[in-house]
Amino acid sequence: MRVLVVLGLVAAAAFQVASADVQQQKDVLYLLNKIYGDIQDGDLLATANSFDPVGNLGSYSDGGAAVQKLVQDLNDGKLLEQKHWFSLFNTRHRNEALMLFDVLIHCKDWASFVGNAAYFRQKMNEGEFVYALYVAVIHSSLAEQVVLPPLYEVTPHLFTNSEVIEEAYRAKQKQTPGKFKSSFTGTKKNPEQRVAYFGEDIGLNTHHVTWHMEFPFWWNDAYGHHLDRKGENFFWIHHQLTVRFDAERLSNYLDPVGELQWNKPIVDGFAPHTTYKYGGQFPARPDNVKFEDVDDVARIRDMVIVESRIRDAIAHGYIVDSEGKHIDISNEKGIDILGDIIESSLYSPNVQYYGALHNTAHIVLGRQGDPHGKFDLPPGVLEHFETATRDPSFFRLHKYMDNIFKEHKDNLPPYTKADLEFSGVSVTELAVVGELETYFEDFEYSLINAVDDAEGIPDVEISTYVPRLNHKEFTFRIDVENGGAERLATVRIFAWPHKDNNGIEYTFDEGRWNAIELDKFWVSLKGGKTSIERKSTESSVTVPDVPSIHDLFAEAEAGGAGLAKFESATGLPNRFLLPKGNDRGLEFDLVVAVTDGDADSAVPNLHENTEYNHYGSHGVYPDKRPHGYPLDRKVPDERVFEDLPNFKHIQVKVFNHGEHIH
Ligand SMILES: [Cu+2]
Numbered sequence: 333m334r335v336l337v338v339l340g341l342v343a344a345a346a347f348q349v350a351s352a353d354v355q356q357q358k359d360v361l362y363l364l365n366k367i368y369g370d371i372q373d374g375d376l377l378a379t380a381n382s383f384d385p386v387g388n389l390g391s392y393s394d395g396g397a398a399v400q401k402l403v404q405d406l407n408d409g410k411l412l413e414q415k416h417w418f419s420l421f422n423t424r425h426r427n428e429a430l431m432l433f434d435v436l437i438h439c440k441d442w443a444s445f446v447g448n449a450a451y452f453r454q455k456m457n458e459g460e461f462v463y464a465l466y467v468a469v470i471h472s473s474l475a476e477q478v479v480l481p482p483l484y485e486v487t488p489h490l491f492t493n494s495e496v497i498e499e500a501y502r503a504k505q506k507q508t509p510g511k512f513k514s515s516f517t518g519t520k521k522n523p524e525q526r527v528a529y530f531g532e533d534i535g536l537n538t539h540h541v542t543w544h545m546e547f548p549f550w551w552n553d554a555y556g557h558h559l560d561r562k563g564e565n566f567f568w569i570h571h572q573l574t575v576r577f578d579a580e581r582l583s584n585y586l587d588p589v590g591e592l593q594w595n596k597p598i599v600d601g602f603a604p605h606t607t608y609k610y611g612g613q614f615p616a617r618p619d620n621v622k623f624e625d626v627d628d629v630a631r632i633r634d635m636v637i638v639e640s641r642i643r644d645a646i647a648h649g650y651i652v653d654s655e656g657k658h659i660d661i662s663n664e665k666g667i668d669i670l671g672d673i674i675e676s677s678l679y680s681p682n683v684q685y686y687g688a689l690h691n692t693a694h695i696v697l698g699r700q701g702d703p704h705g706k707f708d709l710p711p712g713v714l715e716h717f718e719t720a721t722r723d724p725s726f727f728r729l730h731k732y733m734d735n736i737f738k739e740h741k742d743n744l745p746p747y748t749k750a751d752l753e754f755s756g757v758s759v760t761e762l763a764v765v766g767e768l769e770t771y772f773e774d775f776e777y778s779l780i781n782a783v784d785d786a787e788g789i790p791d792v793e794i795s796t797y798v799p800r801l802n803h804k805e806f807t808f809r810i811d812v813e814n815g816g817a818e819r820l821a822t823v824r825i826f827a828w829p830h831k832d833n834n835g836i837e838y839t840f841d842e843g844r845w846n847a848i849e850l851d852k853f854w855v856s857l858k859g860g861k862t863s864i865e866r867k868s869t870e871s872s873v874t875v876p877d878v879p880s881i882h883d884l885f886a887e888a889e890a891g892g893a894g895l896a897k898f899e900s901a902t903g904l905p906n907r908f909l910l911p912k913g914n915d916r917g918l919e920f921d922l923v924v925a926v927t928d929g930d931a932d933s934a935v936p937n938l939h940e941n942t943e944y945n946h947y948g949s950h951g952v953y954p955d956k957r958p959h960g961y962p963l964d965r966k967v968p969d970e971r972v973f974e975d976l977p978n979f980k981h982i983q984v985k986v987f988n989h990g991e992h993i994h
Contacts, residue, residue, distance in 0.1 A: 380450035398434035417611030418459020436468035494607040514798035526584040535905035563671025568959035579911035592728040615701035638687035653681040756815035758977030766806035771991035802907035820929030830919035840970035844963035874906035913986030
């Protein structure tokens with residue numbers, strides 16, 4: 333189970349984690365290390381060679397239906413060959429990867445899980461295998477404590493640029509260790525390059541792809557569990573990416589990103605400088621390309637029609653399901669249904685009518701370099717969750733969808749003071765201890781898995797280092813006065829840019845839609861004053877960096893006790909908590925809302941069990957308020973918030989003085 337753990341201020345002691353099963357941990361590392369060659373562990377390789385997937389059908393909870401199907405296709409030579417690119421958005425590739433996932437998720441014990449994984453690793457396409465194993469480890473109850481290695485070390489091609497990959501090959505050939513600098517794509521002539529550190533950040537890419545593995549659009553509850561609030565989560569994670577991108581742009585004196593429009597040119601081109609392990613370079617797209625229909629995928633006019641059906645549903649306040657029944661969406665659950673529809677996922681109540689706006693748009697946009705397949709190019713960066721955010725048009729696309737979600741949220745009645753009050757509770761002080769300051773640092777990771785192995789040629793150390801954003805540690809100090817008896821409170825912290833790029837102040841209503849979620853946690857308020865000190869390192873919306881494959885092996889050897897905190901990799905990297913800011917100090921509105929924890933909680937005994945499943949996909953999400961609450965709805969009159977004692981609003985600045993730690 334991938335849960336993001338937050339230790340509330342009151343219940344740290346009540347929390348226990350089981351440490352990983354060392355053998356399982358090592359098995360998964362060996363399965364994912366050096367995926368383009370044989371398994372490097374002798375025992376596991378022997379298992380791969382001797383395992384018979386259909387030898388014991390009793391070891392599958394589906395009686396072996398999935399494994400028989402996969403073995404049949406394998407024996408009939410139906411499966412995609414090895415050493416070929418893989419894309420989840422390619423129907424055939426996805427179906428095959430999911431056939432393996434279907435086998436793994438139905439394994440009743442680890443021996444059969446690892447036996448199948450090892451067996452099919454040797455025979456199936458490597459990309460399909462990696463994808464299937466990741467989602468199986470994330471979702472199988474057999475692998476709850478296993479920490480998955482960082483994807484940028486497993487498939488480095490998708491995370492770094494072609495120049496660095498070439499140097500890595502040369503180093504291996506010449507048998508000389510090398511450490512190569514990765515640079516962000518493009519030149520200073522392209523203003524978009526100022527924010528490339530965001531879209532090309534390996535941690536951001538890992539966050540994005542991991543989220544999509546945690547909440548796959550192809551998920552079917554028959555696999556064993558329901559993904560709580562999946563559609564709403566889809567909205568929220570992409571909304572947060574969108575507002576963060578705009579904050580990065582403002583930090584770098586750029587206007588917020590404009591939304592993509594089907595009838596207008598795609599303003600910014602993109603040259604990915606990224607290469608497939610097998611399949612050549614990722615295709616480029618010049619500036620100002622006009623949308624063209626993509627053969628066998630979609631016509632642009634169909635995209636426009638699907639968009640207008642969705643917006644029609646929002647205007648009506650209901651959607652029509654596949655049986656013609658009306659489902660009301662003009663309530664707080666509506667966002668979840670809309671998310672399912674827009675993505676779309678298998679949870680969509682009517683995919684026939686509302687289409688798959690997001691998924692299709694990713695392919696359509698990814699193919700604009702070769703819409704008719706004339707040049708036989710591989711898929712574009714937008715057709716992989718690992719690489720999508722590299723292309724600035726990703727953010728245009730998501731701004732476009734975010735604005736559709738906003739239409740829905742704006743249709744809901746604004747919260748009243750009575751809705752938001754937490755009677756007797758007031759926030760008397762909100763302050764930041766320490767300066768809000770970001771800097772760049774070099775981060776090094778191994779490229780050993782990028783290069784080919786050959787008999788008799790030993791490995792040499794090959795790595796790359798890349799600048800990445802980080803921030804100095806700081807602490808929020810929040811003083812809360814409770815006029816009543818002891819009670820549970822939810823503390824929600826957000827920040828939004830104070831001004832646009834022209835120096836014009838955002839209104840409260842504009843600002844709150846751009847709010848970046850910084851933290852959310854529960855605390856027990858005693859009668860009288862409680863002083864809360866919440867450290868930046870504790871933020872529940874972020875996760876720590878997962879250790880390298882090398883360190884994960886070492887941790888596993890040492891017993892695996894230190895691994896529990898890395899089980900969930902679904903949040904934003906903690907070092908990415910703050911937008912970059914700038915030398916003058918980018919002004920932000922910092923707000924805290926302290927609301928009734930008992931009324932907010934979706935699970936009992938929240939204060940005693942503060943396991944907080946922020947982006948994780950198992951079980952019920954503990955906060956029953958909509959994501960973004962209480963700033964998710966229109967605020968026609970900001971006095972509602974100004975007069976709210978349990979809400980506090982201050983101005984802060986985020987600095988970046990050009991510091992770079994090498
Ligand atoms: Cu996404």
